[in-house]
Amino acid sequence: MCFYNQKRFACGDWSWTNFAHRCHYEYRTGETCGMKLVNVTDYENTQCRLCEKIETKFRRRDAEVERLNRWRREGGTLVASMDRSQRLIMELDREIGKLQIEREDKRSALG
Template sequence: MCFYNQKKFACGDWNWTSFAHQCNYEYRTGETCGMRLVNFTEYESKQCRLCEKIETKFRRRSQELERLDRWRREGGSLVATMSRSQQLVSDLEKEIYQLQTERDCKRKALS
């Protein structure tokens, strides 16, 4: 039951930060008992790393979709470019799904 500081993000995720102080159960110098208790919680106004990555991928995906719509409206004859852009959108959707799954697994493991 050693005490650590905690950082809580705007998205609801959190992580451990610095070691605060040692409990009485661990008698060896410099060792911790393994149980973590919150000493102080610092609130961040920004989102966690995973949520920022997910938002970045969503923005990139929406830009590609807008570009594809513009090419279709203009009667684009750039079939190769459009297929590459569609492949990029598909890849981004896979990456978004993987990041969301990672975030959900992390939340479930810690709750």
């Protein structure tokens, strides 16, 4: 039962930060007992790294969808570019899905 500081992000995720102090159960010098308890929680106004990545991928996907729709509206003749854009949108969807699964796994796991 050693105490660590915790950082809580605006998105609800959290992470361990600095070691605060040892409990009295560990007698070896420089060792911790392995159990982590929260000493102080610092609240951040920013989102965690995973949420920022997901938002970035969503913005990029929205830009590609808008570009593809504009090309279709204007009757563009850039078929190769349209195909590339569709493949990029599908790839971004897969990456977003993987990141969301990673975020949910992290939220459900204990640190």
